[in-house]
Amino acid sequence: MSTTFDTVANIISETCDIPRENIKPESHAIDDLGIDSLDFLDIAFAIDKAFGIKMPLEKWTQEVNEGKATTAQYFVLKNLADRIDALVAAKNS
Template sequence: MSPAAPDQTFETIADIISETANVDRAKITPEAHVINDLGIDSLDFLDIVFEIDKRFGIKVPVEAWTEQVNSGKAPAEQFFVMGPLAERIEELVAAKQA
C-alpha cells in the first residue's frame, strides 16, 4: 500500500459513516468513538460494517472484536475509535492481499 493509504482509509470510513448514519462529517475525527461520540447504534453500525465489507472486499470480524472486548482481552478503543478502527481495516486489507 502507498504511504497515503492510511489517511485514505480513514477518509473512506468517515465518508461511509457520515452517509450511512447521517453523522456530521466534521465530527468524525481520528479520536472519535463511534458509539460514545458519534452516537452510532448497533443497527447503524451493522450498515456501516456492510459498506466497509463491500468497499474494501473484506469481512470485518465484528463478533471476534466484540468477544475480545467482552472478555477483557482488548480495550474497546482498539476497535471502536476511528483512528484505531482505520488501522484495523488496513490490517485486514493487507492480510487479504498477502
C-alpha cells in the same frame, strides 16, 4: 487518493447522517458519535464492500466482552482504520 480513515468517515457520515466535519480520527464510534449496534451493522456492511474484506466483528465483540480488549481498540476511528488496513494487507498477501 483518500485514506482509509476518509473512506470510513464518509461511510459513517452517509449511513448515520452525521456531519462529516464532526467525524475525527480520535472519535469513538459509540461514545462520541452515538452509533448504535444496528447502525454499526450498516457501517460494517459498507466497509466490507468498500474494502473487499470481512471485518471480524464477532471476534472483536467477544474480546471486548471477555476483557481482552477495550472498545477503543476497535471503535476509535483511527484504530478501526488501522485494523481495516491490516485486513486488506492480509487479504492481498
